[in-house]
Amino acid sequence: MSGTESIVVDHATKMFTLRYHRTFKQMTVAALRRQDISDTFRAVDDVSFTIQQGESVGLMGLNGSGKSTLLKLINGVMRPEGGTVETRGRIAGLIATGAGFHPQLTGRENIYLNAAVLGMSEAETKRKFDDIADFAELGKFLDSPVGHYSSGMSSRLGFSVAIHVDSDIFLADEVLAVGDKPFKQKCLQKMQEIRDGGRTLVYVSHAAGSVRRMCDRVIVLEQGKVGFDGDVIEGIKYVKYDSGDETQEELESEDDDLGADI
Numbered sequence: 523m524s525g526t527e528s529i530v531v532d533h534a535t536k537m538f539t540l541r542y543h544r545t546f547k548q549m550t551v552a553a554l555r556r557q558d559i560s561d562t563f564r565a566v567d568d569v570s571f572t573i574q575q576g577e578s579v580g581l582m583g584l585n586g587s588g589k590s591t592l593l594k595l596i597n598g599v600m601r602p603e604g605g606t607v608e609t610r611g612r613i614a615g616l617i618a619t620g621a622g623f624h625p626q627l628t629g630r631e632n633i634y635l636n637a638a639v640l641g642m643s644e645a646e647t648k649r650k651f652d653d654i655a656d657f658a659e660l661g662k663f664l665d666s667p668v669g670h671y672s673s674g675m676s677s678r679l680g681f682s683v684a685i686h687v688d689s690d691i692f693l694a695d696e697v698l699a700v701g702d703k704p705f706k707q708k709c710l711q712k713m714q715e716i717r718d719g720g721r722t723l724v725y726v727s728h729a730a731g732s733v734r735r736m737c738d739r740v741i742v743l744e745q746g747k748v749g750f751d752g753d754v755i756e757g758i759k760y761v762k763y764d765s766g767d768e769t770q771e772e773l774e775s776e777d778d779d780l781g782a783d784i
């Protein structure tokens with residue numbers, strides 16, 4: 523990796539196995555009939571790109587095109603079967619909202635737990651605790667078990683911890699999918715601060731409006747392959763063209779929906 527490179531994905535391939543038959547009987551019958559009992563497919567298929575430090579990249583594509591899997595390869599929770607994925611510096615972000623939370627522990631306890639998992643020291647977490655709790659706006663629920671939170675509440679907490687980690691790379695997967703509108707706006711604002719602070723941002727989203735505001739490059743995945751890599755407006759047009767159902771007017775109304783202040 524050269525000095526300014528942040529993420530280098532080189533011919534990365536991630537395969538998953540699909541099982542057609544689950545029970546022993548089904549598998550035996552399939553084997554006797556010489557049918558396949560499983561099949562592998564490439565969720566990420568020979569993907570290559572380089573992201574420079576400070577770039578803000580929107581990762582788009584239809585459901586199941588491999589976006590989350592690619593983020594998992596970047597953050598290192600999964601390894602590619604083929605190719606390589608290299609990153610520079612500390613990575614934070616939300617991959618699966620609320621992953622790593624312990625349902626029997628309170629919000630307060632989970633902040634410490636989650637922060638530790640993300641590599642924050644106890645002193646750092648203590649220093650940032652009030653900011654994290656304020657950002658999540660859980661109020662009196664901070665000392666209730668997270669298992670009793672609504673899905674929106676636990677994702678607020680997850681986002682809040684992740685966003686307060688001092689990372690070089692921030693990965694955001696559908697962070698805006700669960701929050702309500704005021705919280706979405708707060709998240710977008712915070713992500714803009716990350717971007718403006720020169721950190722690398724990879725933002726998975728179906729929302730053209732927020733990608734347009736947040737990103738300076740778009741990568742579109744199609745069945746695990748890079749279908750487009752380049753200019754934001756072109757990328758949004760490309761993905762909309764592919765899904766074939768959105769007009770320019772709809773793109774603009776999506777922008778309005780996210781609020782004029784972002």
Ligand SMILES: Nc1ncnc2c1ncn2[C@@H]1O[C@H](COP(=O)(O)OP(=O)(O)OP(=O)(O)O)[C@@H](O)[C@H]1O
Binds near residue numbers: 538589
């Ligand atoms: N752990 C797994 N085991 C088997 N298949 C998986 C696994 N994780 C993902 N897949 C499959 O890989 C493909 C890509 O999934 P992925 O979650 O990366 O898509 P995505 O682009 O993020 O979709 P979405 O827009 O719906 O979030 C899908 O077909 C999915 O079923």
